[in-house]
Amino acid sequence: MTAYGFVGAGEISAAVVEGLSAGVAQPPAVFLSPRGREVGRSLAGRFPNVRVCASNQEVLDRADVVVLAVRVPVAREVAQELSFRPEHVVISAIAGVPLSSLREWTAPAGEVVRSIPLPQAARRQSLTVMYPESEVARALFTRVGRVLVPASESALESFTGATAAFSAHLDYLATIVDWLTGHGVDRESATAFVTHVFGRLGESLLERPDALDVMTSKHTTPGGLNEQFRADLREAGVPDAVRHALDRILERVRG
Numbered sequence: 001m002t003a004y005g006f007v008g009a010g011e012i013s014a015a016v017v018e019g020l021s022a023g024v025a026q027p028p029a030v031f032l033s034p035r036g037r038e039v040g041r042s043l044a045g046r047f048p049n050v051r052v053c054a055s056n057q058e059v060l061d062r063a064d065v066v067v068l069a070v071r072v073p074v075a076r077e078v079a080q081e082l083s084f085r086p087e088h089v090v091i092s093a094i095a096g097v098p099l100s101s102l103r104e105w106t107a108p109a110g111e112v113v114r115s116i117p118l119p120q121a122a123r124r125q126s127l128t129v130m131y132p133e134s135e136v137a138r139a140l141f142t143r144v145g146r147v148l149v150p151a152s153e154s155a156l157e158s159f160t161g162a163t164a165a166f167s168a169h170l171d172y173l174a175t176i177v178d179w180l181t182g183h184g185v186d187r188e189s190a191t192a193f194v195t196h197v198f199g200r201l202g203e204s205l206l207e208r209p210d211a212l213d214v215m216t217s218k219h220t221t222p223g224g225l226n227e228q229f230r231a232d233l234r235e236a237g238v239p240d241a242v243r244h245a246l247d248r249i250l251e252r253v254r255g
């Protein structure tokens with residue numbers, strides 16, 4: 001069975017490793033780099049298939065499939081210090097580092113793939129965007145959810161841009177909670193209501209491919225309250241602000 005190595009044992013590696021291991025009858029062998037000691041120790045303590053190596057190079061020596069999951073500023077230095085082999089398949093989770101750089105840093109590795117695994121990998125519910133198509137990367141990410149391969153590297157970068165919207169989305173929900181608490185509702189009830197309503201809305205969106213259009217029109221009765229609220233936000237320039245902010249993220253992602 002394929003052995004997986006992870007250089008960078010932080011939040012996203014922990015999610016993928018948990019998805020590969022938790023409750024799996026025959027989990028693959030997983031080798032972790034020594035940095036991020038807390039995460040590594042915890043994963044190795046929970047899962048017998050997981051081992052923390054003495055060095056980043058040991059990870060490469062033990063695994064043919066190597067996931068790079070360090071932060072952008074250290075990525076070049078970390079990769080260039082290592083000796084890759086032609087048999088290595090390198091799967092980068094690092095946002096904003098193009099395939100051309102990754103190939104240069106990891107030569108003579110045989111295959112290099114970019115990916116955007118999601119934290120839901122821990123529950124095997126990631127929808128991992130990856131590029132280019134790769135049987136080996138697909139096999140890894142299918143173990144922790146589903147896979148989406150866009151038409152180009154540039155499209156993968158657009159998906160990276162979209163991931164920047166998570167926090168603002170949660171902030172929008174927190175604004176509604178705050179507004180409720182300023183209008184006669186205690187914080188606990190406000191939070192319970194908002195997380196319930198929008199959590200269930202999220203579940204409904206997953207049910208069918210056209211759900212976004214269908215749900216939007218279902219919740220926009222002509223002359224109704226939702227229509228008025230949406231029109232107010234549009235008039236205030238919210239969609240344009242979202243597009244502009246995403247454009248700025250994409251510029252940053254593309255360096």
Ligand SMILES: NC(=O)C1=CN([C@@H]2O[C@H](COP(=O)(O)OP(=O)(O)OC[C@H]3O[C@@H](n4cnc5c(N)ncnc54)[C@H](OP(=O)(O)O)[C@@H]3O)[C@@H](O)[C@H]2O)C=CC1
Nearest residue numbers: 008009010011012033035036069070071072093094095117
């Ligand atoms: N979090 C997410 O949802 C997603 C993250 N990504 C990408 O994955 C990458 C990692 O993100 P994330 O997991 O959140 O970051 P974290 O900061 O949680 O993890 C990064 C890990 O890299 C370790 N590290 C630092 N220097 C080295 C080194 N020289 N050798 C080996 N390991 C090192 C850190 O160790 P220490 O703690 O000791 O500093 C830390 O454990 C980023 O590039 C990010 O863009 C991609 C998709 C989703």
